Amino acid sequence: MLFRKHTHYVAWHKWPGLLILVLLTAACSSDNSSPTDSQSSSEKLIQRVPLAALRLQQVNDCDELKNYITTSLIKRYASVPRHNYYSCPSDGDRFEPGLPGAGAPGVSDEVGLSGDAPNDSPATPSDVSDTNNQVAGVNEGDIVKTDQQGNMYILSGRHFIIAKGFPPHDLSTLAKIDLGARGLNLFLDKENQRVTILARHDEPYYITDTPSRTDESLTVVYPQPDNDYTTAIFYDVSTPNKPEIIEQIQMRGYFREGRRIENRLHLVSNHYLQTAALHTDPEFIDLQKTFIDTVNTVKCDTPDGEVENNPDVIQAQKNLSEKIENIISAIDPANYLPDARRITDDTVEPVPYLACNNINHPEVNMSLGLQIITSIDTDGSN
Numbered sequence: 001m002l003f004r005k006h007t008h009y010v011a012w013h014k015w016p017g018l019l020i021l022v023l024l025t026a027a028c029s030s031d032n033s034s035p036t037d038s039q040s041s042s043e044k045l046i047q048r049v050p051l052a053a054l055r056l057q058q059v060n061d062c063d064e065l066k067n068y069i070t071t072s073l074i075k076r077y078a079s080v081p082r083h084n085y086y087s088c089p090s091d092g093d094r095f096e097p098g099l100p101g102a103g104a105p106g107v108s109d110e111v112g113l114s115g116d117a118p119n120d121s122p123a124t125p126s127d128v129s130d131t132n133n134q135v136a137g138v139n140e141g142d143i144v145k146t147d148q149q150g151n152m153y154i155l156s157g158r159h160f161i162i163a164k165g166f167p168p169h170d171l172s173t174l175a176k177i178d179l180g181a182r183g184l185n186l187f188l189d190k191e192n193q194r195v196t197i198l199a200r201h202d203e204p205y206y207i208t209d210t211p212s213r214t215d216e217s218l219t220v221v222y223p224q225p226d227n228d229y230t231t232a233i234f235y236d237v238s239t240p241n242k243p244e245i246i247e248q249i250q251m252r253g254y255f256r257e258g259r260r261i262e263n264r265l266h267l268v269s270n271h272y273l274q275t276a277a278l279h280t281d282p283e284f285i286d287l288q289k290t291f292i293d294t295v296n297t298v299k300c301d302t303p304d305g306e307v308e309n310n311p312d313v314i315q316a317q318k319n320l321s322e323k324i325e326n327i328i329s330a331i332d333p334a335n336y337l338p339d340a341r342r343i344t345d346d347t348v349e350p351v352p353y354l355a356c357n358n359i360n361h362p363e364v365n366m367s368l369g370l371q372i373i374t375s376i377d378t379d380g381s382n
Contacts, residue, residue, distance in 0.1 A: 056360035062333045065356045069336075070328045072368050073275060077288055078320045080295055080308050088300035139260040141185035141198070151240045153195055155183035160197055160233075162240050174241040181231055187260045189378040193238040194246070196265060196378055198255050199231045230255040230269050231343075234380040247380025249351065252338035253372050263378045271338050273368035277327050284323050291316040338372060 059065045134140070143155040150166025151174065160183065162175040181199035188195055230253055234246040253269030260266075278284050294316040298307050307313055333356055340351040376382065 059359045062356040145188035195235040248343040
């Protein structure tokens, strides 16, 4: 696991403060023993991963982090698979993954608002309930929130809508904003009259140069593969019919969940460390294919033999491992650690977010998935 210690950026009072970052690794060690099928999942986990191996260790510098990442990537790409299925030439097997981008971009997300017949009502509602609050003082996100004046704050697809909800016969739209992104969650800070919206950019990414409407479902992917940013948009809603953007910050990672405690937001997102340098290196691609083909060939030729000890597999594994090590050692960690940026009009400004020595990890290493908890004020500062 990867843990980000609490850190204050004194000189950056407008930047978000990252509290915790956790690296989630698969429960796998270098032990190649095979527990019996009669064992439960928990028994297998205990046998394969000693508890001591799950204790967090602090990274001292970027070189140590590189070593950890290199080992994880070697285990991922250069390990002989444990499963019993191998692709033999005579099988004629073909893996056909599901089509990506099976969304429905044509579905309307419009919301119509109109009141009923007029009737006598007080100027403000007598009571407004909070939604999705399971613990007192801990406010959960939603797509609809209501303030003490009866105004409703609504996320509808790519739009942020503020509606007058009281009295009912005056139901009407006060403001409607195109977010330029798909809204995910909304937080209302009633005391400070602020709204925070979490959104994701979901512009289509075409995998062919000449997409057409007839085959769009076959040629489009949502979202773009390098666009895993969560955008936090902070609004001042003290004048509901004229909301103003206070701040807009993009943070690397897929938003999962969040909570608001007083004027502080705590946001959870996931991110997988992308190592694009591997997949853009022709030699790595060739060596990976050679390793996979070698493993399959050896397994198919000698079904009862030990694949791991075959000289051809060992050599292909060695070549691939060395290539991974060479690629990662040449990369600045800043190129693959999660980043954040502040958006102002047409400018993008980087935000200090994470350093190598802010990271802890367990002894075992397999997957490089991160869970990030970001703490930030509801006006986008601190």
